[in-house]
Amino acid sequence: MNTKNSSSATNTNTSFNKDRPKRFFIGISLKLFFAFWLAILTSALISYIVIQTFRHSPIQEEANPQQLEILNNLARKIEGKHTVKFQQLQKRFHKQHNQDLLIKKIGTAKLYSPRDHGWSNVRGYLKKHSLENPVTIDFGFTKVTSSPPFFVNNSKYQLFSAEKLPRKSIVSLLVQLPMAIRILMLLLISFLLCWLLAKSFTSPLIAIQKASKDIGEGKLTTRITKFDQRADEFGALAHSFNQMAEQLENNISSHQRLLGDVSHELRSPLTRLQLAVALAEKNIGNTAEQQKHLSRCEMEVERLDEMIADVLTLSRLEHSQKAFACDDTNLNHLVSQVVTDCQYFASSKDVSIEFKESGKYTLLADDKLLASAISNVLNNAVKYSANNQVVTVELTQQHEQIMLSVFDNGPGVPDEMLDKLFKPFFRVADARDRSSGGTGLGLAIAQQAILMHHGEIIAENIKPSGLKITIVLPMAKMG
Template sequence: MILIIIVTFIVIIALSRLITKPLIKMKEETEKLSRGDTKVELNEHYNDELGVLAHSINRLAEDLERVKQERNDFLSSIAHELRTPLTYLKGYADIAAREQTDKKERIKYLKIIKEEANNLSSMIQHLFQLAKMDENTFKIEPEKCEVKPLILQAKEKVYPLISAYGADVQVECPDNIFVYADPVRFTQVMVNLLDNAIQYSGESPSVSLHVKPQRDKVTITVQDEGPGVPEESLPYLFNRLYRTDKSRSRNSGGSGLGLAIVKEIVEMHGGRIGVSNQGGLRVEMLWPKEGNV
């Protein structure tokens, strides 16, 4: 009996150490994660729940490291994007303030200052919207609404751009086509897409917008006749601050945030959006007819 008790005691101690040692290690590694240290390496070779837990903690560490890197890259990009217009504002303001600057040149520089201030204001507004989306405080109020009036309203909003570029924007949308969407956000999406298509379609832009009903979705396609984008850039067009041509985008006022917001809004409605090169850049969206948000 004494021998049995001793052997049992030894076995219990051995099993306890075998079980508790990896648990203590996991506890230490999770404490490192809570301090922001994502360099975690746990043994995943256990063929039981401990192995599954170790695998989950390792994946969590990898995801946190990726999010941390994306955050740092995003903040770095934002700092760069904000620094550029601010540099322009300061430089042109200094030139305009010089006594030897004549009236014509001063008006020219003040116009540039106004344009850069507008670009900066637009970028900050986009960043504010993206921040609200990340915090899940960006609200939509979807309802059943007719597509054609909203698209014509969006076209009217971009009329100054259409006039400035001499663009031809054709809309093909049957009457009595309805989607389940927040009308304000739907219009915002269409304005962004039309704006993007007009600006990057080259000289005398030609843009077509087609609406086609399906069984439970509505397909909306925005097609331009520009040069399109490189095939390797297509998967990244909806990434925040991504540009295929940084200099051209900046000169035309782009911030690389508009398409990211478009994608977020479409997906918040339960829709989908994609891009392809088909004689220019083709953006295709699927909007739900019924409420499934």
């Protein structure tokens, strides 16, 4: 019964998590959509009110003499006739004067005009106003001149000449549409634009939200590939997210790799320690043999202690966010001290360390941390140098950088392994490194210490044999 309930609860949670991105997408999309749509409709309404407020009103002015003369001549020709074909009259007038002719029957306010929708405002104005005296009316898009009233078959008429309407544009065509159609078009266009705008905003947010959820579930290879090339804030956000995800993946992978390496490296000395303890117990009473195995136990314990100390040091350097103590450091004096200390170990192999300096150098550094890094590099060079050889340390300047180079005459490192030289527990030859007592962490610790000083450490082979490790450090800015 409990199993079923647990399974049901798990299925419910899984279903809820699957529906969550979809509900998030719908929710934020609708909110943005309605916000944009309301903003556009409000802006359109305000714009319409402003346009109506400042809309050009027809202005009456003194009649144009030339137009008035043309209309009077035409009125005299048709005045007194029993019948007049207005459409033919309008066509002839348009052909002769390249203008439109409007005819108004004053008694009934009936207006004979072109059927074009562009004349709607003119027709409305002429029907509404009684223009007994000749005037010219400026409508903004055309000018209309009126004639004095005259009679045709006992009916009172008035002629109006109008300039040709300008060529129709999209705006003028839209203005001529009925108000209901214009409102419907506004709603449809604003709907589509707002939906596209809302979608363009929500799609990156949904992608980032989904990627965050995947990373939270342990999918560390998740990246946002669809929007990281955009040249806007969303593109920058996606790029930053990818950088964060990559750094997170590297850190976790580094932790996992370090944990695996530590487990592997601890197994060997622990196995040897257990074997030595067993042999010591087996040889109780045999003082010489027992002392031999106990000495082995002591040596393995010292190796374990050294390895654990190195692991803790490396972990602290890799992940410490605290600023270390920086001060003006005389690098020449610091390197000289390290060389003197390392010479004690080198003398046991009949190896000599030669220190060359081409100037006096000062930089901001943590003395102990930087000395530890240089010591690890120098001890590594001595360790792999043959007896009766010389290890050279050179301190020079290149542009605004200090170059500390350590040369040895050892066997060097295969070129394809140079990049791995500063990884924790990396060994070119495991048997040789273990016989030399190394843990495989010295150069990794040195690299982290140099990185904390905003420098870099580079390894390269030298001919005919040997290895050169260069530490590059920034010089102190002199005030």
